[in-house]
Structures are given as C-alpha cells and as structure tokens.
Amino acid sequence: MTGKLPGNHETLVQSLLSGSRRAAARMITLVENQSTYTNELMKLVYPHTGKSMVVGVTGAAGSGKSSLITHLIRKFREKGKRVGVVAVDPSSPFSGGAFLGDRIRFQAHALDEGVYIRSMSSRGYLGGLARSTSDVVRIMEAMGNDVVIVETLGAGQDEVDIIHVVQTCILVLTPNMGDDIQAMKAGIMEIADIVVLNKADLDGAVNCLRNLEATMHMAMTHKDCGWAVARVIPTVASAPKTEDLQGIDELIEAIRAHQTYLHESLVIDRIQAKRIEQELSLVFRDEVEKFIFKGLSGTGKKRQYIKGILEGRTDPYSVVEEVLSTFLRV
C-alpha cells in the first residue's frame, strides 16, 4: 500500500515541480498503473496543487470536443498561459486495449513547449473519466500549468464524474440529437456551466439552439455550485478556413465570465471542497478494499465465502458484514 520512495522518485517530484514534461509523463504512468509508489508520490505532489484553472469538456463521441479544445489551447496560449490537457478515451471491454484518437486533433500544438497533452484510456472505469484522472489533473497543476483542460470520453446521459474534477464544465452538443424532452432529462444535461452547440452551421441548428436556451432557463436551482443558468453558445469548431470558425471567442469569454463568477462569489471554495470530498471517498474506497482483500488473500477464505454464497448458505451482504466486523474489532 505504501513504501518508501526510491531516490529517483524524489528527484522525479523535484523535476515535476520545475516543469519537466519528462517527469510529468513518467509520474502519470506510475499513478495510472497504480504502482506501489502512487500514494507516496501523490502525497508529495498534493501540496503544490489547487491553484490552476480546471476546465472540463464533455459530450457525445464525435460532437467536436477535441476540435473545440484545440482552439481553447490556442486562445490560452495567446495569453501566455501554460496549458495541460488530459484526454480520456474508452478502453476495450474485450482486450483492455484502447485507440486513443484525441491527440490527432491537437496537431497545431505538436511542437509547443507550453502545452502538455496526455491521452488516457478509461481502463474500464465508468463515469466518463479514468480512475486516476483526478490525480493526473493534480500532477499537471504541480507541473505549473495555469490551465488544465479535461476531456471526457464520448459521454452519454450519465457520465458525469467530470463535475467532481473541474471548476467550469462545458457540455458539447450538436444539432438534431433530440428534442427538448431529451434536453430536460437529468444527468449530463444538468452538469454544464456552458452548453456549446457545435456544428452550428448544420440544418436544424437554429431550432435546436432555441430549444436548448428555453430548456436551460427552466432549470434555476439544480446546482448548489456554479451559476444557475448555463450559457448556450453556438460554435463551428472545424472549418477549412479560420475565418469560417464560429463562437470560439464567445466560448472563451463565457469561460472567463464563469471563472470570475466563481471567484467573486467564493463558490470556488465550495467547488474545491467538493473535489477533495470526492478524492477522499475514492481513496478510502480503494484502500479499504485493497486492505480487506489483502487480509483475505492466501487464507482461502474468499473462495469459501464465494462457495457459501453459491450454495445458498450465505449471501454477499452477510459476508461483508462478517468480514468488516472482524476488521473493525482490531
């Protein structure tokens, strides 16, 4: 569970704090692979985090998340900000492998030393992110990025974990995905601070925009964090000529406005606290599970329990109660 860090890992943290992309890259691998040193590394990284602007982009596969992000990176770079991007794509339920295809949209920044991009496979984790995405955001913060952008995998109605990681949440939709009834549903439609209607040059966009605006204005009190009504912004994120792009400046302005709102209203403090609450519960769950299963392994007890449940002598609820009571007595 924990172990003393080898010297090279302490050097790694020092290099990370001085902005080394090599150090960031290696540390992210260690954390992503849940290496023995993950906890010790994160303990060292943690105090150097919590100061960056963290922006999330979510939405269905093919809605244009990565294409929008490449413009966000460009705009933040024009202001001289250092930018980190973590882009999650799904893992295969069959092989565990992944085809990570977000980076291809970020080609314009391929040689920019002020941009650090990392692709992540979800590795079977549900919720739209990978298990260690929140740690990766912390590592990118410690690296000295002023802005960290988190891109979820192609999200459906219920992949909403991103709200626990980011401060400003952008939901990307496209025209003709459904009527206002779809837009009124709970879940992903509720989490946005900014709704982007991308591909706004397609037929049906005008109606869709009107519907979205009307729907967003109905929801007044669904969030205790963030502003009450999500801004809706039509964009065209991909066009052969730069002058055919639409809505990028408006989107940047909306992000700025939302961040100003968060800081002036001090809602940012609540968001940071919620982020920590979520991290605590993740780490607790993982560590308690690891601890208990480690306690059972090698004793043959786990197999006995499973056999008992199979044969109808007991059930999962009684087993957990029994196991927990032994541990809690210690």
Add this chain to the structure above:
Amino acid sequence: MNTEEIKVIISKVGLDGHDRGAKVVATLLKEAGMEVVYLGMYQTPEGIVKAAIDEDADVIGLSYLSGEHLVYTPKVVNEIRKNGLDDVLFVVGGSFPPEDVPVMKEMGVHEVFRGGSLTESIVDFIKKNVRGKG
C-alpha cells in the same frame, strides 16, 4: 507488464497520405490489449518524439507507403536519440524494397515489418522487446 500498460504511438510522417496501413496496425495492437495513441498523417519527426515523451510511450511505430522511408527514418532516429529515449522501441512498417530493410536497421530501427507481415509477429516482437517500467 500487463498489455494495457504498453503504450504505442502510431504515426505517419511527412506528406505521405496513405493511412490505411497505420490504421490497421493501430487496430490490431488495440485488439492485442495495448493502448495506442494514433497521431495520423503529416507529422514531423519532432512532433512524433514530443508526443512519445508526453505520453511516456514504450513504442513508436511509423507507417510508410510512398517511398520516403530512407529520408525520414534517420531524422526520427536522430530525434529519439537527441531526447534520450534510448529505451523506446522504434518499429517501422509499410511497403518498401527488401534491400532497404537492413539499411533501416542500420539506421537504428529495432524491427521492420514489410507488407504481408503476420499480426502475431508484430505483437510478439513488441511484447518480447518492450522495456520494463519501474
């Protein structure tokens, strides 16, 4: 090492716009359980190696079709060495004359897969030769 911990960059370099081979190999490696970062076409040696650094990739795989392999391969090798990625496996695939295979190996490519190579041969080579991660 679990296969999902093997991270592979698959890319094309230069102006060669034939990406079917790169896409096929990327799919095969995904199906073999590896994590493939697909960079697509028109990449530069510098951009490919920077992506490999950011991603902490274990393997860089390039695909060629239109005869630029002897031009770009040494540039990529040079970039890999300049950045000290000595433990990263560098493999090349595509369509080239058999006599160019030893030339590319001499340049520093770890393995060359010509058209007709078996899927298993690519997967096995990577699994056997990939670095360990601490």
